[in-house]
Amino acid sequence: MSVFFLIIVLGVLAIAGFVLGRGRALASVQGNTRRLHSLPGYYAWHGAIMAFLPAMAVLTLWLIAQPLIIERQLADYFPAEQFENDSQRILLMADVRRVAEGLDVAVAAGALTPQDAETITVADGSVRERLGAVGVALGAEVTPEVLDAAQSYRALASTGALGRAIVTLIVALAGLAYALRITNGDFRARNRVEAVILGVLILASTIAILTTIGIVMSMLSETIRFSSMYPFKDFLFGLTWQPSFQGGSELGLIPLLWGTLYISLVAMIVAVPTGLFTAIYLAEYASPRVRSIIKPLIEVIAGIPTVVFGLFALVTVGPFLRDWFAVPTGLGSSGSSVMTAGLVIGVLNIPFISSLADDIINAVPQSLRDGSYGLGATKSETVRQVILPAALPGIVGAILLAASRAIGETMIVTMGAGAAAKLDLNPFEAMTTITVKIVSQLTGDTEFNSPETLVAFALGMTLFVITLGLNIFALWVVRKYREQYE
Amino acid sequence: MYDAPNLETRVTQTNTKITARGVQVYYGDKQALQDVDVDILDNTVTAFIGPSGCGKSTFLRCLNRMNDTISNARVEGEILLDGENIYDKRVDPVQLRAKVGMVFQKPNPFPKSIYDNVAYGPKIHGLTRSKAELDEIVESSLRKAALWKEVKDRLGEAGTGLSGGQQQRLCIARAVATAPEVLLMDEPCSALDPIATAQVEELIDELRASFSVVIVTHSMQQAARVSQKTAFFHLGNLVEYGDTSHIFTNPSDPRTESYITGRIG
Numbered sequence A: 001m002s003v004f005f006l007i008i009v010l011g012v013l014a015i016a017g018f019v020l021g022r023g024r025a026l027a028s029v030q031g032n033t034r035r036l037h038s039l040p041g042y043y044a045w046h047g048a049i050m051a052f053l054p055a056m057a058v059l060t061l062w063l064i065a066q067p068l069i070i071e072r073q074l075a076d077y078f079p080a081e082q083f084e085n086d087s088q089r090i091l092l093m094a095d096v097r098r099v100a101e102g103l104d105v106a107v108a109a110g111a112l113t114p115q116d117a118e119t120i121t122v123a124d125g126s127v128r129e130r131l132g133a134v135g136v137a138l139g140a141e142v143t144p145e146v147l148d149a150a151q152s153y154r155a156l157a158s159t160g161a162l163g164r165a166i167v168t169l170i171v172a173l174a175g176l177a178y179a180l181r182i183t184n185g186d187f188r189a190r191n192r193v194e195a196v197i198l199g200v201l202i203l204a205s206t207i208a209i210l211t212t213i214g215i216v217m218s219m220l221s222e223t224i225r226f227s228s229m230y231p232f233k234d235f236l237f238g239l240t241w242q243p244s245f246q247g248g249s250e251l252g253l254i255p256l257l258w259g260t261l262y263i264s265l266v267a268m269i270v271a272v273p274t275g276l277f278t279a280i281y282l283a284e285y286a287s288p289r290v291r292s293i294i295k296p297l298i299e300v301i302a303g304i305p306t307v308v309f310g311l312f313a314l315v316t317v318g319p320f321l322r323d324w325f326a327v328p329t330g331l332g333s334s335g336s337s338v339m340t341a342g343l344v345i346g347v348l349n350i351p352f353i354s355s356l357a358d359d360i361i362n363a364v365p366q367s368l369r370d371g372s373y374g375l376g377a378t379k380s381e382t383v384r385q386v387i388l389p390a391a392l393p394g395i396v397g398a399i400l401l402a403a404s405r406a407i408g409e410t411m412i413v414t415m416g417a418g419a420a421a422k423l424d425l426n427p428f429e430a431m432t433t434i435t436v437k438i439v440s441q442l443t444g445d446t447e448f449n450s451p452e453t454l455v456a457f458a459l460g461m462t463l464f465v466i467t468l469g470l471n472i473f474a475l476w477v478v479r480k481y482r483e484q485y486e
Numbered sequence B: 001m002y003d004a005p006n007l008e009t010r011v012t013q014t015n016t017k018i019t020a021r022g023v024q025v026y027y028g029d030k031q032a033l034q035d036v037d038v039d040i041l042d043n044t045v046t047a048f049i050g051p052s053g054c055g056k057s058t059f060l061r062c063l064n065r066m067n068d069t070i071s072n073a074r075v076e077g078e079i080l081l082d083g084e085n086i087y088d089k090r091v092d093p094v095q096l097r098a099k100v101g102m103v104f105q106k107p108n109p110f111p112k113s114i115y116d117n118v119a120y121g122p123k124i125h126g127l128t129r130s131k132a133e134l135d136e137i138v139e140s141s142l143r144k145a146a147l148w149k150e151v152k153d154r155l156g157e158a159g160t161g162l163s164g165g166q167q168q169r170l171c172i173a174r175a176v177a178t179a180p181e182v183l184l185m186d187e188p189c190s191a192l193d194p195i196a197t198a199q200v201e202e203l204i205d206e207l208r209a210s211f212s213v214v215i216v217t218h219s220m221q222q223a224a225r226v227s228q229k230t231a232f233f234h235l236g237n238l239v240e241y242g243d244t245s246h247i248f249t250n251p252s253d254p255r256t257e258s259y260i261t262g263r264i265g
């Protein structure tokens, strides 16, 4: 039974649980709903949940565990030293799975009988050709071990699928039976449903956390591999970035970090005052009519893909800055520059800051404004002395979020700042950032196991640490402020 | 017989501070106040009473143009402060509000220290020339609001960290520190316990020496205790206005009598 079909069956059982749970609860009190502990709907949901959730959990666990168990079983087909090496085992298992799937396809297409698929050996002629005939392309000729393993894989998988279906259905039916047995007028279905809802909410919140942990773990392990091939101290403090795929690369972080921070700084100098002033105008001065026109217009910017901004930087802003500022002042002759990328990222971040700050300013209670106006303060005095201090924690948070975005921006810097890793103070010079280099080190036809490629993970880790640091700093600022005034 | 000479002396001492003639207030299309005529005297406590929603706060906000901050509110008619129309184009509402201070129904201290809350008005209006002078204003305002003893050791702490009643007295101190000529108080005691209420009432009585005080209240006893003049509002109309003693003992309008005796409200 396929997983999809199994889930449909579970759905049907859930509906049955819904109907039966409700019916049974009503029957137990002879239809007098006032004698029920909970509303009838709760008994219905309880029936549905008990039929569906435990079975679904078992199914999920089974789906995770089965491939791991099968892999263990197949270890006998291969020499131990091949199987112990992580990357070789992964390749082998991919081959096995591919051949097994090929056999499945061949059986389905009628090119092989199910019997043949189980017994075919390399002696019977080229397996690669026969599978190729039904559209399954294999990279190399199939070795006898892989073919044997694939056949064993198919057998195990089909046994597994049968067991999976049986166990899942048993659990579902048991859950349903349990729900019906326990349902009577006194059963507190409402509380049980509440507990399930709580569980679902907690699960949802852990997914994001687990993903973050997963990302950090994978980055960390690759970073550690990188540090075993390239001295980590040279990475952290190196002043030159010169990767060369023939070896002897210099992979110093500092020029990239400098470019990243410099561009972000320019971006924030543009975005923070503009965004904040926009927000203050919208929240405190603009009439409702003006606000209803301007706010959506500003937010349109947020919807423009960053690639388009990159084009704008490349085609318009860059040449403009070069011809009107850099060349006349003798500061440079390049269209791609820190200024170009910084300005454009800054503009991109204006609506981000302004709409967050606008919400935060609007959340400041009207009574504080009244209090200030009632003492004879003007609008701008009220904004400066009462509203901004009250909104400060939120605004700092918004600014730091925008800073993380600027630091992580990739497309605009690729097109607007150039690709030259340089340590320079001149903002009209082309520079590059961590994100650009992550992309350029990972794309391209290079061996995965070289420091030149793995440095991308170390760079990613660096970015992660920077943004994490920013966020912790933001929390600290907010907390310090709160302690003072609440 | 004994009251008459007293009344006489008081009236001779006081002159009219605010004159309102034919005041109409609209929120959008809805009229909230009709044809209000009132003379508010200097050095007098005037109480506004009336059932909820009758327009007391609305009228109070007209007196310092706080209605300007409500986008759909519109005020017609004439309100004179010392003979000058406050709705005249030449009058700056910001300047006006420094002269006509306001304490709100809900305490609304700023998220600043206690000291900075009280110093806010004097700083904005440049009332002091030195830190010592400012310290003095802060202290005397807090004393007037009967809060000094409780906060003198914690002036640097947040004003929002005080209890509700202390916050309200802080707001009163804040308004007093700006040295207004008229003080408008919208139900200033609704968040206070009886002890703090008594302190605020005592304060109001003291303030009368230097300002004209207008207070909105739902407590008949309070109106009777603190005010010399009382105005009764009902459904957007000013029904009756006169000496407090007169209104509470011998109202001329049957609606006033019903309200005071608790039959409408």
Ligand SMILES: Nc1ncnc2c1ncn2[C@@H]1O[C@H](COP(=O)(O)OP(=O)(O)OP(=O)(O)O)[C@@H](O)[C@H]1O
Residues within 6 Å of the ligand: B027, B032, B050, B051, B052, B053, B054, B055, B056, B057, B058, B059, B070
């Ligand atoms: N901002 C506003 N927008 C629209 N209508 C308002 C606004 N403020 C007050 N009103 C209306 O104006 C009328 C008078 O309100 P006001 O606040 O002056 O009453 P009040 O006498 O102070 O009542 P309470 O004793 O409950 O404070 C009410 O009908 C109220 O609904």
Ligand SMILES: [Mg+2]
Residues within 6 Å of the ligand: B056, B057, B058, B186
């Ligand atoms: Mg009111």
